[in-house]
Amino acid sequence: MYRIDTPKTEEQLNAYFQFRWEMLRKPWNHPQGSEKDEYEQVSEHRMVVDGRGDIVAVGRVHMNMSEEAQIRHVAVSPEQQGKGLGKLIFSALEEVARQQGAKRLVTNSRRISVEFFTACGFEIEKEAPTEMGKLKRSQMIKKLSDVNQVMLHPKWCQELQNTWHETIPISEQMGIQLHQYSGKTFETRASLNKNINLHGTMFAGSIFSLATLTGWGMIFLKLKEKGLSGEIVLGDGDIHYHKPITMQPRALCNIETLDGKFELLERNKKTAIKLQVDILDGENPVAEFRGVFWVLPEKSEKTDS
Numbered sequence: 001m002y003r004i005d006t007p008k009t010e011e012q013l014n015a016y017f018q019f020r021w022e023m024l025r026k027p028w029n030h031p032q033g034s035e036k037d038e039y040e041q042v043s044e045h046r047m048v049v050d051g052r053g054d055i056v057a058v059g060r061v062h063m064n065m066s067e068e069a070q071i072r073h074v075a076v077s078p079e080q081q082g083k084g085l086g087k088l089i090f091s092a093l094e095e096v097a098r099q100q101g102a103k104r105l106v107t108n109s110r111r112i113s114v115e116f117f118t119a120c121g122f123e124i125e126k127e128a129p130t131e132m133g134k135l136k137r138s139q140m141i142k143k144l145s146d147v148n149q150v151m152l153h154p155k156w157c158q159e160l161q162n163t164w165h166e167t168i169p170i171s172e173q174m175g176i177q178l179h180q181y182s183g184k185t186f187e188t189r190a191s192l193n194k195n196i197n198l199h200g201t202m203f204a205g206s207i208f209s210l211a212t213l214t215g216w217g218m219i220f221l222k223l224k225e226k227g228l229s230g231e232i233v234l235g236d237g238d239i240h241y242h243k244p245i246t247m248q249p250r251a252l253c254n255i256e257t258l259d260g261k262f263e264l265l266e267r268n269k270k271t272a273i274k275l276q277v278d279i280l281d282g283e284n285p286v287a288e289f290r291g292v293f294w295v296l297p298e299k300s301e302k303t304d305s
């Protein structure tokens with residue numbers, strides 16, 4: 001079991017820098033201390049630890065200027081590479097950058113990690129200065145939009161995100177973001193760090209909120225697609241938790257689970273829509289939510305005379 005953590009205590013910071021040195025400096029015979037630079041104090045540091053509390057991945061981000069964040073010193077222990085931990089630490093850093101207002105990310109990637117950063121959405125911009133005087137690097141850039149994935153209906157997705165943040169402020173506190181909408185599947189993600197409990201796992205109440213907002217969002221988008229409108233309210237909800245969330249909270253709602261008659265709204269009648277939302281921790285299913293949402297027709301402008 002892995003979890004993302006922020007090194008805070010002296011002991012954690014020492015272990016974090018030790019890991020960085022072992023991964024990124026020691027193989028080239030650079031002394032301890034060479035792994036640090038002048039930006040450590042103004043940077044955000046993240047690490048992934050395993051079930052025994054040992055560090056298995058690290059990474060750092062700092063703001064270069066108001067809209068640009070730089071990702072540096074990303075490393076995964078050789079035995080744990082290829083399991084998605086690099087992407088996990090990167091998404092934690094990207095989230096920090098977004099929260100700090102970054103509109104683009106830059107990194108100077110060693111040749112060997114260009115494919116990794118490409119998989120994370122970066123493109124090569126130009127050659128970068130060599131690292132430690134010998135390792136050739138490329139400067140890579142990732143533009144950040146408000147909504148971070150390609151969406152089927154970007155305008156409606158943006159409207160949904162804004163509606164959440166404006167009308168349900170807790171959604172922003174929880175770091176809930178739309179992740180993708182394909183028409184068939186709607187996925188949202190939340191920040192683990194913002195919803196963590198005493199056990200280092202996600203607070204069950206936050207999981208419930210993530211699930212209900214995802215179901216609500218799916219219906220919002222379906223109404224838009226059908227050219228309908230109405231007020232969406234949760235009528236009934238039931239959640240089953242199987243395992244704790246220790247990495248990346250994700251919620252997925254598939255169109256196949258929707259059951260209800262949207263067309264009743266055309267006749268100005270309320271309608272009940274049932275659906276299921278699956279909660280995942282990274283790739284692992286950990287909980288499922290079943291809910292009934294009522295969609296109430298918008299009040300008619302006609303008045304009785």
Ligand SMILES: CC(C)(COP(=O)(O)OP(=O)(O)OC[C@H]1O[C@@H](n2cnc3c(N)ncnc32)[C@H](O)[C@@H]1OP(=O)(O)O)[C@@H](O)C(=O)NCCC(=O)NCCS
Binds near residue numbers: 082
């Ligand atoms: C680069 C590094 C951080 C990647 O970490 P990782 O945990 O192995 O990467 P992930 O398993 O999360 O892979 C994420 C994606 O990158 C791709 N990827 C990672 N390394 C790759 C490689 N060497 N070649 C091709 N693709 C690669 C994966 O295929 C995956 O793509 P997908 O999501 O489309 O399936 C890790 O290999 C490492 O620590 N390398 C040594 C240190 C280093 O070079 N750090 C970068 C400093 S600039």
